[in-house]
Amino acid sequence: MSAGYVYILINSSMPGLIKIGRTFRDSRARARELQSTGVPTAFEVAYEVFSEDYEALEQNLHEYLSEFRVSGNREFFRYPIRMAIRCLQDLSSPPRELSSAFSAESIFHALSNKYGAWLEPYIVDVRIVQTQERVWLEITEEEEIAGYLVDQKIKRTDLAFCSGELDGTRYFDPVDSVSTNASKFLKEWCPYSIIMTTDLFHHDACLEIQNNPKFNPHTDGSVPA
Incomplete structure (x- = not known):
């Protein structure tokens, strides 16, 4: 085995x-x-x-x-x-050590379809990763020159800080399946929440979302001087 x-x-x-x-x-x-x-x-x-x-x-x-x-x-x-x-x-x-139970689901394809123009160009994969106790957002970036991989970075962000506005409960709960948490991120996590909690979008996209009242509830659409 x-x-x-x-x-x-x-x-x-x-x-x-x-x-x-x-x-x-x-x-x-x-x-x-x-x-x-x-x-x-x-x-x-x-x-x-x-x-x-x-x-x-x-x-x-x-x-x-x-x-x-x-x-x-x-x-x-x-x-x-x-x-x-x-x-x-x-x-x-489940493995013998529950703390090592691990599952992951890629949401990169769905994110590309939904936010393709906003994603950082070097991102090659985005996954929801979780164990019995934690849920992470994992972003993989790769840079290639002349067909050769020259650099790869994998960054995991613990999503435990994302909580409900009213009761403070964890929004991405490890009790739920990884598919459920992936669906929540794709369907319920809005562009403004994404720029405030992740590094998925490039700088111009962040500015566009930040200054658009359709996405940002805290702005009237005016660009500060």
Whole structure:
């Protein structure tokens, strides 16, 4: 029995298909390794979970979705991504040390569709990451020159400081599933909240949001002298 990650990958060039695999390293590094001249767009990590027996977990998920497998010797499945994530969550057993229980869901694709013009250009992935006790926003930035990766930065922001306005309870609660917290960030966390709590948007976007009363309840739209 060995520990590692079971991941679900998506690719915009393969609508309706997901790839389910395992790695003992970083899932995003594995996704980059799958890039080839035959695939025009990059794979993205839609979801991953840490398991103390990642081989058995991957096998169980493959067997559960066997009738949706595209080819017997490939790890591609024609199956809805949300349902696949739920299956992986249901099949995952908590590790012996609860503090090490870990799950993550990428929201980069959804953020790009919603706020593409505002995102920092070097951001390559944004994930909601959580354990039994904490929920983080994880931002990965990469800079490439002439096709070579020259720098990578991964920044995690603990979202525990985000609380309800009235009762002070944690807005992103680790009691909830990572999918629930990801949905909250995408659908309920407004642009003004994003610029006040994260480094997702570039400087011009922050100014635009800051000075627009549609987004900022504290301004009348006038630009200070």
